[in-house]
Amino acid sequence: MSFTPMIRQYLEIKGQYPDAILFFRLGDFYEMFFDDASVAARELEITLTGRDGGSSERVPMCGVPYHAVDGYIAKLIGKGYRVAICDQVEDPAEAKGIVRREVTRVITPGTIMEGQLLEEKKNNFLACVAQDENGYGLAVTDITTGSFMVCSFSGARAYHDVMEEIARIMPAEVIVPFTEEEENGQGIFHWTGPLADELRLMGPVVSGYSNKAFSRAQAVRALEAQFGENSFLNLETVSPGLAVTAAGALVSFLKDTQKRDLAHLNEIQFYQPGKYMLLDLTARRNLELTRSMSDNTKKFTLLSVLDYTVTSMGGRLLRNWIEQPLLIKEDVIERLDAVEELVGSTLSRQDYKNVLKNIYDLERLAGKISFGTVNPRDLIALRKSLAQLSPLKKLLSQSTAAILKRISDDIDPMEDIKELLDNAIADEPPLSTRDGGIIKKGYNSEVDSLRSVKLEARSMLAGLEERERSRTGIKSLKVGYNRVFGYYLEVTKSYLSMVPDDYRRRQTLANAERYITPELKEYEDNILGAEERLLRLENRLFNQIRDQLLAQIRRIQSTAQAVAGADTLYSLAEASAAGRYVRPEINNNGRLLIRDGRHPVLEKALGPGLFVPNDTEMDNEQNRLALITGPNMAGKSTYMRQVALIVLMAQLGCFVPASEAKIDLVDRIFTRIGASDDIAGGQSTFMVEMNECRSIVASATARSLIILDEVGRGTSTYDGISIARALAEYIHLRIGAKTLFSTHYLELTDLDSIPGIVNLNVAVKEQGENIIFLRKVINGRADRSYGIHVAKLAGLPLEIISRATEILKGLETARQSNELAAAALEEKSFSHDSIENPVIEEIRQLDILGMTPLEAISKLYELQKKIDKKIFNNLMA
Incomplete structure (x- = not known):
């Protein structure tokens, strides 16, 4: 098939980038051809047309204006495409034959520099x-x-x-x-x-x-x-x-x-x-650190509570701190010292905010300078930012906290760069270098001279217009300009009979004619020549300024990091003051004490004074594993999450929502909360749960904090009880990690016979057939789960509620009659002496860690069949 030289050039370049949509520069447009055109037209919702490609069939084509290309590229990248930018790399006026073109950049999701897709x-x-x-x-x-x-x-x-x-x-x-x-x-x-x-x-x-x-x-x-x-x-x-x-x-x-x-x-x-503290994907998701489980946004996350950052740099660093809490006690205390100093002075925090709010994103400005995509207004943003560095450095230098003083030392005011930008860049430059007006008056004598030529020529044009009106008697005559035809004298058709012989027609309109004269042509040459030379000169000077900045990139980057640190500490202090948080005491002695602890996200969502606070006390000896019982919706999950969040907040260097807090540093936080299928991975709810439990027992240490919520609910009651009990015993006796273990299996509450395991429950108040959730965690075990009450609150039909109540009474009667038999099955733990019962002895000898979840389920089923079936018959009667 025969194609034109231009299409052959396109196909040759496209062949080098088969997996990208090729944006092919033609004049003022980026064009796409063939399959790329069909895809781009559909995804960008633009017109698919065609052009003569030299063959018998028209070539599919679509295009976008080069000056608006960023928005179109952003849309394609957002939909998962790659884009290869093919530009003209020689002046069309000087090209012999077809203009040479090359791909100057391939844009992928991880290499975006354009702002439309960047948070x-x-x-x-x-x-x-x-x-x-x-x-x-x-x-x-x-x-x-x-x-x-x-x-x-x-x-x-x-x-x-x-x-x-x-x-x-x-x-x-x-x-x-x-x-x-x-x-x-x-x-x-x-x-x-x-x-x-x-x-x-x-x-x-x-x-x-x-x-x-x-x-x-x-x-x-x-x-x-x-x-x-x-x-x-x-x-x-x-x-x-x-x-x-x-x-x-x-x-x-x-x-x-x-x-x-x-x-x-x-x-x-x-x-x-x-x-750093290790947080796996499950823990970050369940604790909703930076993304909400409901809509995958920042809303209702720990980040949303702590983010008072003023700069983009600080915002990014805060996110990183939340995802990587510290493990070294001295590092945590250093941050807390800074936060304490800032919390103690409302005036100082306001001073920091006033300075920081005028500092733009120095990190990404440095990236644009290096990338060659910086524009004149970016340099104004840089100049304004540099003007704030000396005041910020002075504020920080007056601090007593070591980390704030160190940040002050790391800030380079870069007075030389600020002076360059003050002298070189116009105060209100255009967005693009194509429009001129970039260089400030007095920076370059040639620029000033060419601008004078332009001004003089424009003044002379105004004089020319007056003279021609007087000479011709055409009162409506005017001098105009457009990029296609240049300068012209416009005469409406009602005055055409008065046009002098020395006027040469340049353009015909519906209601007027446009002319040129020798004198106007001379002015045009002077003006356009000066404008062209001025534009080239300003571009060359701008590139020189950019190169000077490029040589100072490291200074800009290191200062940007220091500013980000100051902003992040300010944010933690502002959040601490706004939330009435207290400074935690950091220790390595195993003690975790929280008085009047509050969930930071839920408290902010509810408003001041509406969240019910709770105490927590754990250690490595007497209170290492807490079994938490109580009804659904009473606040068990909230309580456990708030403990984990308070520990995490302390270790990232923030004050915490409590009246008193003593925090034992933990190396990891694990969570097993909620239930969901992994359809893509082919795993059921229960299998997901077991995999998460396997990961916890394989990775946790005695320094970890483990949050377990309703383990075993995805299988039969007796399988679930068995797994939950065995898991609790293993974590407590083999791993020794601090653990909060909520459950509806009241059968597990007798685990408090093992030293170090305690029972907690979430209190409720009964009023007739109704219950009131008090949201208060107290010592002791719950005596019932109130599941039917919760079902009633959810609005299930009364017929279902009544039948459920009737069934529950029957089951409770059966349970009481078989209580002794059930206790015999549950009594054995990893640490107890062997009971002379073959089934229990077989359970004791099982290698739980060596079994897959499926093997464990199968083994439980096998053991269940060996047990006296009368027990189960009585329970199900």
Whole structure:
């Protein structure tokens, strides 16, 4: 099939980027052709048309204006597409034949720089995973801010740990290696390892990248080119091969897609997830730290309660602090000292806010400078931000808290950069460099001279208009301009008979004619020539200024990080003051004491004074596992969550919602709350529950805090009781972690015979056949679950309620008659002496940790059949 040279050029470039929609620059538009045009027209809701491509059939085509391209690209990226930008790389006026075009950038979900798809207070991470026989390497970057982090995972839990870390980071895109084979001239891509499918279920876009980039030799070359010679050696000391491979492949991917010098990626930060409190995906979801379970937004989350940040940088750092609470006591106390100082002075907090609110996003401004996408108004934002650095530094220097003083030392006022921008950039420049008016008067003499020429010529045009009106007698004559025809003299048709002979027609309109004269043509040449030279000069000067800023990127970035730290501490202080929180006492002695504890999110949602506070007291000896009983809707889950959130808040360095708090540092918080199927993973509610319990017992330590809510409710009553009891005993006697264990199985309450296990219950008040939830956690066990009362509150038909009451009475009578038999089955724990009963002895010898959930269920069923069937017949009578 024969195509025109332009279409052949398009097809050649498109062949290099088959997985991206190619935006092909033609004049003032980006055009798409063939299948790309059909897809883009549908997704962007624009007109699909066609053009002559040189063949017998018209080529499908659609296009968007180049000046509005960002919005269209954002829409496609948001729908999961990649976009390759193909620009003209030579002046059409100087081109011999077809204008040369090249792809100047490939935009993917993890490489977005445009603002339409970026959340101001959330990072847009791009991750890369490498794997070898030792484990996994993970590299993560946010190219909008310049952060570049790596870590590694090894050992039996390496795969689990790397997936949990990716779940914490929630990158927009994850790069994994593929191999490429040829089949009928087409590339066939093969994913390696189980990563791709697992990652897709988590949400990020998974992108394959050449397996060659993951070789050690190429990774080292990429790292040295970006970060300098031997930049990878620090990684090798802590993570041989793994971090190097992931980091190098990520750099190569960025260079291949972004096709520019990424100067703001100038430092590799190696971090160890184990240095922070570990929170798996389940815990972060159940505690609703940064995303609500109801709508996946920030609303009704811990982040929403604590976020008083004024800058975007502070907002992103606060999110990171919430997701990575501290483990080292001294670090926690250092943050608390700063928060205490700020809480103690309302005036100081207001001063900080007044300064911070005038500081723009220095991190992303640095990214735009490096990327070459910074515009004149961005530089005004930078200039305004720099003007606030000295006042902020002075405020911080007056602090007594060590961390605030250190932040003050880290802030560089950058007076030289501010002076440059003050002198060079106009106070109100246009958004685009294409429009001129960027450079301030007095910065460059040639710019001033060309502007004078323009002004003089425009003044002369005004004089020309008056002279021509007088000479011709055409009172309505006027001088005008448009980009197509240039300057002209416009005469309405009623005056055409008065047009002089020296007027040459330039354009015909419905009601007028437009003319040019030799004198007007001379003015036009002078004006347009001066404007063109001025525009080129201003662009050259702007690029020079940008290059000067580029050389100072590290200064801007380090100061941005310091400002973010100041803003985040201000936010914690403001939240603490607003919520009437208290400073927690941090210890490592095992004691967890909370007086009048409150759930921070629910309290804010309800309003002041409406939340019922509760006490919590736990330690490593007498109060290590608390069994919590009480009716549904009484507040058991809220109470357990509030304890976990208070501990987490303390360890991120914030005051806590209580009247007194003594916090024993925990290494992990685990939660098992709620019930849901994993349809995509092919797992039932009960299987999901058992998998979560398996993960807890496999990972928890004596320093962990475990929250368990209604374990065993997804199977039969006796299976559930057995599993719940065995799990509680194992956690208490084998792991030794502080545990809050809520249950409706009242049969478990006799576990308080084991030292260290205590019973708590949520109090209710009965009024006739109705109950009132008091929301108060008290010592002791509940004697009933009130499930039928809750069903009545939910509005079930009275007939169902009456029948349920009748059945319950029968079951309770049967239970009482078999209480002795049931007690014999439940009495045995991991620590008790053996009872001479073959079934119980068989239970005692089971290797619970060595069994899968399915094996455990099958074994319970087998044991159940061996037990005297009369017991169960009596219970079910």
